């Protein structure tokens with residue numbers, strides 16, 4: 001037997017294709033040395049070509065999963081991903097206030113890279129007003145920053161402006177992610193704590209297979225927080241994990257393949273030289 005490892009919780013949706021969502025979170029937790037627990041919010045019907053639909057779970061099902069995990073297993077950090085509906089967001093906001101879930105990473109998932117909706121239109125306000133203020137770290141990409149702020153978010157100055165506008169809504173830290181754009185000037189992320197702005201320069205690997213990048217960054221940060229790292233160090237560690245995972249991405253199906261989470265395990269599977 002070994003000592004009990006740190007535990008992390010993901011409250012998120014299932015990706016049947018296995019590249020993003022809860023599946024990406026649990027793989028990331030594993031590869032970052034943390035025991036992963038999960039509360040499913042929705043089940044997407046998804047492959048490399050996109051999301052063709054999703055089934056939401058009732059808010060009560062999410063509440064019971066989180067309570068079961070937190071009251072027995074205990075978690076040192078939590079992340080939220082696809083939350084789908086306003087009812088689930090309201091339930092999650094209530095629970096993270098009432099229960100000890102550790103530092104909270106809120107990945108404000110709104111749509112897939114294919115542009116398929118993962119959040120109901122009427123849920124954006126609940127996400128912005130109820131959950132964003134409770135985040136230890138909020139991790140929007142550029143489209144999500146636009147939706148949450150109503151700002152244009154163009155260029156480096158726009159990222160700064162969005163980080164400040166979002167920080168004013170209550171999270172301790174905001175990470176505005178500049179990836180997923182062809183603009184070479186935006187190959188960086190901006191981390192803001194209300195005082196300092198820290199630039200994280202991305203080591204870009206030109207891969208078309210980037211499905212699950214955002215989930216993986218948020219999950220790796222959550223794992224690092226569960227291991228006791230401070231937010232800035234956790235984000236740097238997560239960035240390194242994601243960069244290596246993008247370098248290890250692979251084609252799958254006829255569309256967009258996922259980032260490869262298992263590069264830390266690969267030495268065990270390679271034949272001996």
Ligand code: PLP
Pocket residue numbers: 012013014015020021022044046081082109111112113114118210211212213214215
């Ligand atoms: N499916 C689920 C369940 C997700 O949570 C996410 C992102 O958070 C996606 C799909 C989309 O992933 P991507 O934008 O990397 O395609």
